[in-house]
Amino acid sequence: MRKVVYPKVGGVDSIQIVEEDDPVPEQDEICVRIHRAGINFADLMMRQGLYGSNPEYPFTPGYEAAGEVISVGEAVNGISKGQRVLAMTGFGGYSEMVCLDANRVIPLPDSVSFDQAAALPVTYGTAYHMLVYLGNLSQEDTVLIHHAAGGVGTAVAQICQAYGVSKVIGTASAPKREFVESLGMYFVDSKSEDFVSVCKSLTDEKGVHHAIDPVGGKHLMRSYKALRRGGKLYCFGASSAVKGEKRSMATAMAMWASTPKFDPLKMMRSNKAVFGVHMGLLDDASIFKGHLEALSDMLLKGQIDPIIDSVWRFEQVSDAQRHMHDRKNRGKILLDFS
Numbered sequence: 001m002r003k004v005v006y007p008k009v010g011g012v013d014s015i016q017i018v019e020e021d022d023p024v025p026e027q028d029e030i031c032v033r034i035h036r037a038g039i040n041f042a043d044l045m046m047r048q049g050l051y052g053s054n055p056e057y058p059f060t061p062g063y064e065a066a067g068e069v070i071s072v073g074e075a076v077n078g079i080s081k082g083q084r085v086l087a088m089t090g091f092g093g094y095s096e097m098v099c100l101d102a103n104r105v106i107p108l109p110d111s112v113s114f115d116q117a118a119a120l121p122v123t124y125g126t127a128y129h130m131l132v133y134l135g136n137l138s139q140e141d142t143v144l145i146h147h148a149a150g151g152v153g154t155a156v157a158q159i160c161q162a163y164g165v166s167k168v169i170g171t172a173s174a175p176k177r178e179f180v181e182s183l184g185m186y187f188v189d190s191k192s193e194d195f196v197s198v199c200k201s202l203t204d205e206k207g208v209h210h211a212i213d214p215v216g217g218k219h220l221m222r223s224y225k226a227l228r229r230g231g232k233l234y235c236f237g238a239s240s241a242v243k244g245e246k247r248s249m250a251t252a253m254a255m256w257a258s259t260p261k262f263d264p265l266k267m268m269r270s271n272k273a274v275f276g277v278h279m280g281l282l283d284d285a286s287i288f289k290g291h292l293e294a295l296s297d298m299l300l301k302g303q304i305d306p307i308i309d310s311v312w313r314f315e316q317v318s319d320a321q322r323h324m325h326d327r328k329n330r331g332k333i334l335l336d337f338s
């Protein structure tokens with residue numbers, strides 16, 4: 001079988017495809033033949049050595065994948081060969097086959113495609129965790145989301161629609177205006193407009209209830225300023241540490257050095273909250289499982305439906321990641337291993 005490997009820190013051209021023996025499941029494992037794997041922004045950061053919680057190089061990235069079961073360990077019950085499943089790989093999803101613990105595999109209903117399944121967990125799971133689990137989202141709330149046209153951004157837009165939230169403000173680069181507006185969001189050009197004043201002007205100068213910030217660095221303080229009293233800021237990414245395809249340590253250091261130190265006393269006086277969110281480092285796996293159950297229900301009811309930007313053959317993984325670096329994606333990028 002073949003799989004994608006990051007041999008060491010590098011640009012998109014450093015990515016390799018290697019061949020190795022087909023994996024055999026341990027007693028409590030399931031082996032899945034992958035059809036689709038999701039690409040996440042985190043995969044780009046891992047490749048550049050900017051992530052902090054990935055395995056040692058060389059390793060195979062890929063948090064999420066969908067495919068069919070090809071073999072089952074002797075101690076596994078309830079899942080059989082040929083079944084279509086979502087595989088929460090953790091790492092290793094960019095692969096033709098993967099063996100993983102049986103409790104990381106979720107059977108798929110016939111009506112859910114491999115594309116939908118591979119596009120859902122990380123983006124929607126993260127959006128749901130912030131807005132619903134931590135944020136107690138309600139219909140009257142106003143939401144600010146950055147990278148609004150991306151994977152998490154489009155998930156936030158759909159979850160807000162499902163919860164009846166009518167005022168969602170989305171920042172993105174200029175060519176994405178129409179797309180962002182088509183998802184029911186109020187568009188703000190991330191380069192040329194001041195999102196803080198837009199948020200204030202759209203909320204009677206009060207500010208938004210939820211500000212969802214994957215940019216990091218000094219951008220976080222601007223998102224904090226866009227909040228109303230009692231509002232919540234979610235710090236869940238650091239895209240401003242990434243300059244392009246190749247790592248720039250100067251850019252990464254600038255992001256880190258400009259990250260604000262929030263003052264708890266000032267936060268107390270304004271009743272504002274700041275959440276740090278890293279879905280890959282949740283201690284209690286049942287939390288994420290609960291989110292996936294709720295999201296599956298929403299998917300089956302037609303309340304959400306992942307927007308797929310593009311599907312690339314896995315041999316084109318460098319081009320697929322370059323597509324994200326070039327800010328061309330609208331929704332989720334997938335790799336095809338079928």
Ligand SMILES: NC(=O)c1ccc[n+]([C@@H]2O[C@H](COP(=O)([O-])OP(=O)(O)OC[C@H]3O[C@@H](n4cnc5c(N)ncnc54)[C@H](OP(=O)(O)O)[C@@H]3O)[C@@H](O)[C@H]2O)c1
Pocket residue numbers: 039040041042122123126147148149150151152153171172173176190214215236237238239240241242243244277278279280324325326327328329331
């Ligand atoms: N903490 C967690 O558990 C968690 C989980 C999932 C995602 N995240 C974070 O959420 C963010 C979105 O993730 P995603 O996977 O859905 O990706 P995504 O939003 O689809 O990422 C690509 C988009 O990000 C924007 N962008 C901003 N800075 C960029 C840069 N330096 N290089 C390239 N693109 C940049 C671009 O949109 P514009 O054209 O609009 O600028 C681009 O199209 C990322 O920061 C990611 O790390 C965190």
